[in-house]
Amino acid sequence: MPSGAEPAPPVLRAVGLEVGYGLPVCAPITLELSAGECVAVLGPNGSGKSTFLLSVVGLRPPLLGSLEVLGAAVDERAAGFRTAVSSALGDDAFFPALTVREHLLLTAYGHAVPAPDAAVDDLLEEFGLAGRAEALPSALSSGQRRRLVLAAALARPRSLLVLDEPEQRLDAGMRRRLADRLQQECADGGAVLFACHDAELVGAAASSALLLTEAAAELVPAADGAVALGRL
Amino acid sequence: MTSTATRAADRTLAAPSGRAVRRWTSRTARRRAEGGLLTLLGEVYSAAISVAIVAAVLFGAAEEFGAASLLSPPPPDGALVVLPLGWVAVLLAVAALATLLGLVLRLGPVSLSPPQSAWWLPLPADRRTLLRPAAARWPLLAALVGALGGTSLALALAVMEPVGLAAFAGLGAGTAASAALLAALCQDRPALHQWLRRLSDTALAAVPLLGLALAASRPGAPVPGVAVVPAAAVALLTAVGLTVVLDRRTDRIPHAVLRQRGVVAGSAWDAVLWLDTRALGRALTERSSPPVRARSSRLGWLARVPVRARPAAALVSADLLLLVREPRRFGQLAATAALPALAAAVPGVSPLAVAAVVVAGGYLAALATAEGARQGQVRPVLDALLPLDAAQVRRCRLVVPVVLLVGWSVLPFAVLGWRFDQDPTWLALGALAAPVWAAAAVRAAYRPLPDFSGPPIATPMGPVPSGLGTVVSQGPDVALLGSLPLVAALLGVAPSAVLVVQAAAALAALAVAARLPAPDD
Numbered sequence: 001m002p003s004g005a006e007p008a009p010p011v012l013r014a015v016g017l018e019v020g021y022g023l024p025v026c027a028p029i030t031l032e033l034s035a036g037e038c039v040a041v042l043g044p045n046g047s048g049k050s051t052f053l054l055s056v057v058g059l060r061p062p063l064l065g066s067l068e069v070l071g072a073a074v075d076e077r078a079a080g081f082r083t084a085v086s087s088a089l090g091d092d093a094f095f096p097a098l099t100v101r102e103h104l105l106l107t108a109y110g111h112a113v114p115a116p117d118a119a120v121d122d123l124l125e126e127f128g129l130a131g132r133a134e135a136l137p138s139a140l141s142s143g144q145r146r147r148l149v150l151a152a153a154l155a156r157p158r159s160l161l162v163l164d165e166p167e168q169r170l171d172a173g174m175r176r177r178l179a180d181r182l183q184q185e186c187a188d189g190g191a192v193l194f195a196c197h198d199a200e201l202v203g204a205a206a207s208s209a210l211l212l213t214e215a216a217a218e219l220v221p222a223a224d225g226a227v228a229l230g231r232l
Numbered sequence: 233m234t235s236t237a238t239r240a241a242d243r244t245l246a247a248p249s250g251r252a253v254r255r256w257t258s259r260t261a262r263r264r265a266e267g268g269l270l271t272l273l274g275e276v277y278s279a280a281i282s283v284a285i286v287a288a289v290l291f292g293a294a295e296e297f298g299a300a301s302l303l304s305p306p307p308p309d310g311a312l313v314v315l316p317l318g319w320v321a322v323l324l325a326v327a328a329l330a331t332l333l334g335l336v337l338r339l340g341p342v343s344l345s346p347p348q349s350a351w352w353l354p355l356p357a358d359r360r361t362l363l364r365p366a367a368a369r370w371p372l373l374a375a376l377v378g379a380l381g382g383t384s385l386a387l388a389l390a391v392m393e394p395v396g397l398a399a400f401a402g403l404g405a406g407t408a409a410s411a412a413l414l415a416a417l418c419q420d421r422p423a424l425h426q427w428l429r430r431l432s433d434t435a436l437a438a439v440p441l442l443g444l445a446l447a448a449s450r451p452g453a454p455v456p457g458v459a460v461v462p463a464a465a466v467a468l469l470t471a472v473g474l475t476v477v478l479d480r481r482t483d484r485i486p487h488a489v490l491r492q493r494g495v496v497a498g499s500a501w502d503a504v505l506w507l508d509t510r511a512l513g514r515a516l517t518e519r520s521s522p523p524v525r526a527r528s529s530r531l532g533w534l535a536r537v538p539v540r541a542r543p544a545a546a547l548v549s550a551d552l553l554l555l556v557r558e559p560r561r562f563g564q565l566a567a568t569a570a571l572p573a574l575a576a577a578v579p580g581v582s583p584l585a586v587a588a589v590v591v592a593g594g595y596l597a598a599l600a601t602a603e604g605a606r607q608g609q610v611r612p613v614l615d616a617l618l619p620l621d622a623a624q625v626r627r628c629r630l631v632v633p634v635v636l637l638v639g640w641s642v643l644p645f646a647v648l649g650w651r652f653d654q655d656p657t658w659l660a661l662g663a664l665a666a667p668v669w670a671a672a673a674v675r676a677a678y679r680p681l682p683d684f685s686g687p688p689i690a691t692p693m694g695p696v697p698s699g700l701g702t703v704v705s706q707g708p709d710v711a712l713l714g715s716l717p718l719v720a721a722l723l724g725v726a727p728s729a730v731l732v733v734q735a736a737a738a739l740a741a742l743a744v745a746a747r748l749p750a751p752d753d
Contacts, residue, residue, distance in 0.1 A: 023524060059488045076487050079247070079356040087354070093346035097261035103351065106257060110355035112247045152351075 009071030010034045011160050011191035012056065016065035019048060019055045024063055026052070029217040031210055035159070038182055038192040040202045042225050043212035044232045049195035050089070052212070053164050056193060057087045069160060083111070086158035088149045088166065094137035100124070100148055101133040104155045111156035123151040126181075128174065143169040154181070161185055163194040167201050179204035199226040250362025253355060287380055294387035297321060301453065302390050304580040313577040315447035318454040320578060321388035323443045325404075328381050330436040332374060333411045337429045338516045339500060341370035341416045342485055343493035353490065359483040363490075367482050371412040371475065378408025389456050399460045406467025413474035419493075420484040429518060437563035440570035447577040507682055507704055510606050529553065543618040544628050551604030551632040561600040565640055568597035572644040576651040587722040590644070594665065595711040597640050598673035601633040605677035626678070627746050633670035634742075641666040648722075657727040661718060664731065667738040668714030671745035676707020680749070714741040 012033040018024040026048030033039050041049045054060040055067060058076025067074050070084055094103060104123060108116035124130045127147040132140060140148065146169040153161065161182075167175050175198065182192050182205035196202050202209060202225055209225025211218045220228070248256070301317035344352065344366055352362060382404020386397050418425040496515055503511035537545040555561055571593035575586045608615040608629060615625045645662025649655050686698045714737040717730040 058486075059491075076353075077359070077483060077485075079358070082354055083247075083356045091346075091350045093350040095257065095261060095347045095351065097264055098257070102260050106253070106260075106351055107355070109256065110248060110253050110352075110357055 008035075009068070011037075011070060012193065013068045013071075014056075014065065015067075017052075017055070017062050017067050018064040019051045019060065020063055021051070022063075024048075026212045027215055027217045028065060029210070029212070031217075031219060033160075033191050033193060035189050035191050036186050038186045038194070038205055038207050039219075040206035040209045040222065040225055041193065041195040041212060042197075042202065042209050042229050042232075047212045047214070049212055050164050053087070053089060053162055053193065053195055056160075057085055057089065057162050059089075083157060084159040085162060086153045086156055086160070087162040087164075088153040089162070089164040090168070091149065092145055094145070094148075096136065096138060099134050099136055100129055100140070100144075103137075103148060104152055107152045107155045113156060119155060123155055126177070127151040143171070146170065147174070150178070159190060161190055161192045161194075163192070165195050165197060167196060167198040175201055176204075182206075197229065199229040202226045202229060247356040250352075250357040250359055251364070253352060253357045254362055254365070257352075283376070283380075287383075290380060290384045291387055294321075294384040297388040298390035301388070304578075306579065313444070313447035313573070314450045314579060315443060315574065315577040316451065316453040317578055317581075318389050319443070319446060319451065320574075321385055322454055323439050323446075325381060325385045326442075327436055327439040329378075329408065329411065330432050330439065332377060332408055333415060334429065334432040334436060335516070336370050336374065336412045337415045337418075337425065337432060338518060339370070339497045340366075340419070340490075340493035341412050342367045342419055342482060342490065343497050344490045345494050345498060346491065349487065349491035349494055353487045359485075360479065363482040363485070364479070366490075367416060367478055370416070371409045371471070371478075374412035375405040375409040375471070378404035378406070380404070381408070386456070389454060391456050396456065396460065399464045400456075402464035403460060403467050406464060406469075406471045409471040410467060410474055413471060413478050416478050417474065417481060419489055420481070420486065422489075426518075433560060434563070437560075437567040440567045440574055443574045444570050444577075447574065507700065510610070510677065513606075514610070543620050544624065547604075547618055547620065547625065547628040548631045551629065554603050554607070555601060555632060555636075558603065561603070564600040565597050565636070568593040568600075569640055569643045573647040576648060583723050587719040590648070590722065591669075591711060591715045591719065593644065594637070594641070594669040594715070595672055595708065598633055598637050598666075598669035598711075599676070601636045601670065602629075602673035602677045604632060605629040605674045609678050622748055623746065626674075626748060629677075630670060630674050630742060630745060633673055634667045637666035637670040638663050652727075655727060657731065658721075660731060661721060661727045661734055664734040664738050665715060665718045668741040669711055671738075671741035672707045672709075672711035672714065675710050675745040678745075678749075679703055679706035710741050710744055714738065 010032045012031065014029050014031045017029040017031075019026070019029070025046070026043070029052060031039070041052060043049050051060060055062050056069070056074065058074045058081065069081060072078075072081070075081055076085075098106065101120060101124065104120040105116055108119055113119050121130075124133050127150065129144060129147055129151065132144055137145060137148075150163070150166055153163065166178055170178065179201050182194070185192050186207070192205070194206075196206075202222055206222040206225065209220050209222050209228075211220055211225060211228055297317065301321075304317050342363060344363075353359075379401045382400040382402070383397055385404065386400035391397060391400065415425075415428065418428055499515035500512055503509070503515055531546070531549060534542055534545055534549060572586070572590045575581060575589035608625070615622065618625075620628065641662035642659065645658045648662070649658030652658065680703060682697050682700045682703045684697045689696055689698050717734040717737055721727045721730050
């Protein structure tokens with residue numbers, strides 16, 4: 001941990017942030033996310049949750065306002081940013097000739113994870129992919145592909161974990177294990193930002209919730225967010 | 233599960249290089265690849281043979297072009313516009329360069345496939361070595377195309393000595409590669425990239441108009457001078473310099489750009505494999521209009537249409553708005569309108585060549601007006617939005633192309649009438665030929681995709697699906713057959729003698745385009 005008089009910057013800081021495709025898709029967002037916190041991004045379909053996450057990971061430039069990760073402006077081209085930010089945004093693209101295990105090994109190896117084989121074995125077990133470790137992506141179900149993407153986001157070092165609707169295509173047991181995983185992530189000092197439609201997952205994992213609508217972007221306690229989700 | 237993965241900020245990483253990541257991926261994938269070294273050698277051999285065949289055909293045609301330009305007669309006395317054949321070759325070369333630049337700008341030129349973007353770009357590996365092959369791909373291809381094009385231009389200008397041919401090849405290779413490298417260098421600046429794309433599109437559309445302006449100045453035949461050698465040296469040196477600059481800047485290209493261009497390239501490649509020019513056009517069309525218009529059209533004129541006719545009027549209005557809001561379509565109409573005049577300005581040009589240019593120009597102009605039909609084909613729900621049956625929708629889709637093409641025909645056919653004995657009958661002939669091209673464009677828009685499930689037929693180019701020719705030719709077939717009366721007039725038959733036949737051909741073409749396919753088609 002850095003030492004000295006200056007406090008460490010928040011993992012994520014957004015001030016008056018407007019995101020969208022030429023036009024803003026939601027109200028300006030102001031948010032600070034510190035290490036050990038988990039914020040769920042909630043809102044109806046089309047409220048800008050995914051667009052906000054795309055901007056956080058540097059895949060869509062903000063329209064207005066400022067956005068910083070670990071005290072620096074978002075620039076996904078910087079190796080430091082890519083080391084710090086891990087994401088699973090629903091991309092469903094795989095190398096057709098690489099197996100499940102090899103996709104995870106590529107991620108672990110590319111991030112210089114110590115003992116990548118052991119780390120990958122653990123993840124395969126945790127995400128119920130051990131029986132499919134040597135399968136090619138074309139042989140996977142949509143749920144298995146989803147689990148592979150989530151496992152890849154966890155197969156590497158990170159300070160900020162960004163997930164877009166991680167509960168999609170997961171069964172109830174896997175959702176519970178995911179909630180435990182996100183809690184553990186925060187306990188280990190990581191920060192999590194995830195868009196979600198599942199009130200149970202929000203209640204179990206999030207420390208607070210960002211409610212997005214066209215009129216306002218409001219930070220509320222996680223329990224209130226879970227209740228609001230039921231009303232959407 | 234270990235928790236070693238968290239707290240990246242506390243770790244000092246020794247991440248592998250981009251080159252190592254690339255090689256690890258390809259080495260791992262190769263382990264279960266079906267083909268080995270022999271397959272690779274076979275593919276290289278096939279590619280080399282294909283290039284050799286293209287070069288032989290191109291060079292042969294260019295040589296004939298050069299011989300014809302040497303033999304072309306002097307322009308007739310008093311001719312207002314004269315364009316020696318050599319200048320046509322130069323204009324074709326400029327058009328080819330603009331097309332190449334437009335293509336590489338749309339396809340990247342630096343891009344990664346979706347899996348490569350998803351799994352490589354989040355790694356902290358250096359992008360300079362990661363992207364090196366992706367960055368080299370298009371400049372190398374452009375250099376090859378440029379060398380072939382440059383040599384063809386030299387032959388078309390009747391340059392035969394080896395030094396001259398080599399200089400033209402070098403000029404072509406250097407210029408085309410520099411254009412591709414320049415396009416790559418703009419990829420981290422969206423505004424500049426868009427400006428360059430518009431420039432290449434405008435340059436392509438302006439080539440026929442430029443040709444007309446050139447013809448009006450009655451230039452002599454272009455004579456390749458000794459300046460070609462230093463120009464080639466400058467072009468090649470520029471390409472080398474830009475290569476060095478690009479290699480140092482590939483790490484500035486954003487992830488989103490690399491991924492989006494890869495998606496476009498993938499869609500374009502799929503369209504080529506499916507032989508679907510409509511999908512290719514869609515893949516290469518950039519959405520450059522602003523996200524908000526100053527105001528929405530109130531469609532007030534529809535209120536004045538009788539209620540029974542309003543659904544049809546609404547559909548026609550939608551087609552018209554689609555066209556009006558794509559200004560580049562008007563560039564296509566203007567450029568194609570100049571083609572017949574340009575052909576007629578070449579001294580000694582064969583009537584058959586003029587006829588080919590007129591028919592091709594008319595069909596290309598019609599394609600610009602049939603976007604509504606193309607959208608309807610790819611999204612059938614659009615055709616089902618209004619209370620019209622499918623046959624009525626098909627007839628409505630013909631309205632905008634027919635009306636616009638009839639208007640479009642006035643200028644080129646006035647020029648042809650002036651060129652051929654100042655006979656105003658040509659205007660009427662043009663107005664009767666225009667619906668043929670409009671109908672052909674709508675027929676092409678609604679053509680089905682080739683059926684790849686049938687048994688393939690062996691051809692010299694490899695196996696092709698049965699019935700492929702029937703599908704791909706839908707549209708051009710009507711344009712060609714329906715234009716035969718016009719072609720006869722261009723070959724010497726009196727225009728007044730073919731007017732009735734042309735009118736019948738137009739009606740037949742419209743009937744064919746309006747016909748719905750059988751349900752099991």
